[in-house]
Amino acid sequence: MKVTGKAIKFGDNVDTDVILPGKYLVLIDPKELAKHAMEGLDPTFPEKAKKGVIVVGGKNFGCGSSREQAPIALKYAGVKCVLAGSFARIFFRNAINIGLPVIEHKDISAAVDNGDELTVDFEAGTIQNLSKGKSFPVAKLPPFILEILADGGLIENLRRRLNKK
Amino acid sequence: MNISEKILAKASGKNVVHAGEIADAKVDMIMVHDLTGPLAVEAFKRIGVNHVWDNKKIVIILDHQVPAESVKAAELHKMLRKFAKEQKIRIYDVGKGGICHQVMPEKGHVLPGTVIVGADSHTCTYGAFGAFATGIGSTEAAAVFATGKIWLKVPEAIKVNVTGQFQKYVTPKDLILSIIGKLGADGATYKSVEFAGPAIRAMSIAGRMTLCNMTVEMGAKNGIVEPDEITRKFLEGRTAKALVPFESLKSDADASYEKVVDIDVTDLEPQIACPSSVDNVKPASEVGNVQVEQAFIGSCTNGRIEDLRLAAQILKGKMVKEGVRTLVIPASQEVYSQALKEGLIEIFTDAGAMVCGSTCGPCLGGHIGLLASGETCVSTSNRNFIGRMGSTEANVYLASPATVAASAVTGRITDPRELEASKA
Numbered sequence: 001m002k003v004t005g006k007a008i009k010f011g012d013n014v015d016t017d018v019i020l021p022g023k024y025l026v027l028i029d030p031k032e033l034a035k036h037a038m039e040g041l042d043p044t045f046p047e048k049a050k051k052g053v054i055v056v057g058g059k060n061f062g063c064g065s066s067r068e069q070a071p072i073a074l075k076y077a078g079v080k081c082v083l084a085g086s087f088a089r090i091f092f093r094n095a096i097n098i099g100l101p102v103i104e105h106k107d108i109s110a111a112v113d114n115g116d117e118l119t120v121d122f123e124a125g126t127i128q129n130l131s132k133g134k135s136f137p138v139a140k141l142p143p144f145i146l147e148i149l150a151d152g153g154l155i156e157n158l159r160r161r162l163n164k165k
Numbered sequence: 166m167n168i169s170e171k172i173l174a175k176a177s178g179k180n181v182v183h184a185g186e187i188a189d190a191k192v193d194m195i196m197v198h199d200l201t202g203p204l205a206v207e208a209f210k211r212i213g214v215n216h217v218w219d220n221k222k223i224v225i226i227l228d229h230q231v232p233a234e235s236v237k238a239a240e241l242h243k244m245l246r247k248f249a250k251e252q253k254i255r256i257y258d259v260g261k262g263g264i265c266h267q268v269m270p271e272k273g274h275v276l277p278g279t280v281i282v283g284a285d286s287h288t289c290t291y292g293a294f295g296a297f298a299t300g301i302g303s304t305e306a307a308a309v310f311a312t313g314k315i316w317l318k319v320p321e322a323i324k325v326n327v328t329g330q331f332q333k334y335v336t337p338k339d340l341i342l343s344i345i346g347k348l349g350a351d352g353a354t355y356k357s358v359e360f361a362g363p364a365i366r367a368m369s370i371a372g373r374m375t376l377c378n379m380t381v382e383m384g385a386k387n388g389i390v391e392p393d394e395i396t397r398k399f400l401e402g403r404t405a406k407a408l409v410p411f412e413s414l415k416s417d418a419d420a421s422y423e424k425v426v427d428i429d430v431t432d433l434e435p436q437i438a439c440p441s442s443v444d445n446v447k448p449a450s451e452v453g454n455v456q457v458e459q460a461f462i463g464s465c466t467n468g469r470i471e472d473l474r475l476a477a478q479i480l481k482g483k484m485v486k487e488g489v490r491t492l493v494i495p496a497s498q499e500v501y502s503q504a505l506k507e508g509l510i511e512i513f514t515d516a517g518a519m520v521c522g523s524t525c526g527p528c529l530g531g532h533i534g535l536l537a538s539g540e541t542c543v544s545t546s547n548r549n550f551i552g553r554m555g556s557t558e559a560n561v562y563l564a565s566p567a568t569v570a571a572s573a574v575t576g577r578i579t580d581p582r583e584l585e586a587s588k589a
Contacts, residue, residue, distance in 0.1 A: 013350050013351070013442055015548075015550045015551075017529075017530075017548065017550040017551070017552055017553045018550060018551050018552060018557075021530065021552045021557075022529035022530045022531040022553070023530055023531055023535075023555075025200045025229070025529075025531060026200070026230065026235060026237040026238050026241060026531075027237070028203060028204070028207075028241075039552075039557075040550075040551045040552040040557050041551070059351055060350055060351035060354065060384060063350060063351070063384060064286065064548060064550060065285075065286050065529070065548075066201065066284060066285055066286040066288075066300040066301065066302055067200070067201070067302075068201070068204055068284075068302035068303045068304060069204070086351060086354060088351070088354065088384055089354065089355050089384065089386055090286055090300050090301065090302060093301065093302060093305060094302035094304065094305070097302060097304040097305050097308075098302075098304055153304065154304050154305065154308055155208045155211045155212055155304060155307060155308070156211075158212050158308055158311065158312075159211065159212050159213050162212065162213065162214065162311070163213065
């Protein structure tokens with residue numbers, strides 16, 4: 001599994017209220033949610049993300065509420081992957097469960113500038129910054145998480161596994 | 166092992182577990198609410214199993230957008246009622262419950278030694294009863310509906326040892342804000358935070374709930390307090406189930422902790438979390454002149470009867486300042502009813518505050534009491550993020566019920582002891 005896209009950077013402690021404000025939680029359609037992705041920090045984000053981007057955050061990305069609508073909004077806005085110095089735990093699990101890859105690397109924010117072209121290879125465990133001609137290793141995602149991502153999320157994974165029995 | 170490790174070991178059928186290990190834990194109880202439940206139900210239907218694993222271990226609570234403030238919310242509520250009926254799941258509807266984290270223990274769904282997951286980040290509140298409780302997302306909740314199990318990495322633990330006695334008008338809320346200020350918004354990420362020491366043993370269930378509730382604001386997986394007689398007294402009459410012996414829920418003397426933090430509350434002052442991060446904490450005396458347009462007393466953090474009593478003590482016989490919209494929202498129907506019996510509701514209405522039915526309300530800016538641009542709210546809730554209570558250009562300051570009540574009277578953020586001193 002590999003993704004490529006331009007980086008859009010954010011700072012530390014990006015919380016789920018700025019990723020998807022509470023007033024939109026009554027929306028169910030992922031495409032509707034996507035229109036409000038990152039509204040608390042940059043209302044033009046959905047327009048920028050359309051072509052497929054990689055979000056790069058600082059530490060504690062996704063802190064706050066357990067709302068799964070936050071990673072869903074990012075995914076459907078066009079985010080292919082989120083890289084961050086560290087993640088809040090519920091966001092981390094939610095992202096994987098809905099099929100949005102997330103990778104933690106403590107120095108990622110310093111190694112990437114806004115607009116850099118990145119390629120992330122989940123199986124090999126590498127992030128390549130094509131704009132800077134640099135590559136660095138990251139921890140590989142464990143096989144069961146790669147399996148969930150390859151299936152497109154936890155539900156699809158569970159459906160496949162339960163029906164196999 | 167510490168208490169969290171003991172609970173996870175038992176739930177995963179092992180004698181011993183250690184931090185870092187993955188525990189495949191059996192879930193004793195799961196809760197979803199009206200904003201996370203609909204996604205969970207949709208996801209559950211996609212799995213392709215007909216029935217939930219155990220309908221006695223699932224609770225649905227309508228609390229975030231109640232009573233329905235829009236047709237969209239009404240449709241979500243309708244969907245959850247239908248699912249509850251089909252699967253014979255307990256649902257606490259409008260007027261029958263209140264805020265999920267208050268209703269769960271009140272109705273006997275939280276027992277010491279159990280593993281509880283909830284599709285809400287503040288599920289960690291139940292650690293106040295010696296349960297291992299943590300927040301999850303909707304999809305994961307659907308998976309638990311189907312399987313009754315969840316994988317959890319056994320967390321490293323931080324022990325917070327609390328000694329001393331609180332001064333008048335200084336509360337557990339001030340303690341937890343001060344701890345978050347010290348450790349930071351990611352100071353306990355993935356970790357367990359265990360509260361211990363004489364000041365915790367002397368603390369009410371309400372206070373312990375406030376502490377555990379806000380552990381997620383420093384990233385914790387769970388907050389926890391060893392159960393004791395105070396726990397037993399709260400649970401009496403609320404559950405028919407036999408309780409596990411509390412001796413089995415004590416951390417061993419040689420239990421390992423990543424860090425031990427010692428705090429003496431004797432000199433603790435009222436604390437304020439300033440915009441727009443929960444770890445931006447200062448003593449009330451140092452925030453300067455901050456005028457407020459709204460004061461909110463309520464939420465799963467501070468909407469309990471003890472919180473309302475404290476606010477009423479300050480508001481009794483006074484009027485809130487002209488221009489300060491003051492909202493009081495009891496955390497549950499039970500709390501509301503008790504506040505009525507004690508005459509607290511009258512004190513609030515006489516003071517010019519508006520009392521609303523039990524709901525999460527303004528805390529998450531979804532329903533009632535939203536802020537306009539440039540406005541400031543002092544709130545007993547748990548988050549002050551940008552846009553949390555409405556406009557992205559509004560400011561939220563977090564404080565205790567005593568501080569919020571005092572600030573409602575003066576119209577600016579006020580140390581409650583200052584109001585007391587001016588009265589003398």
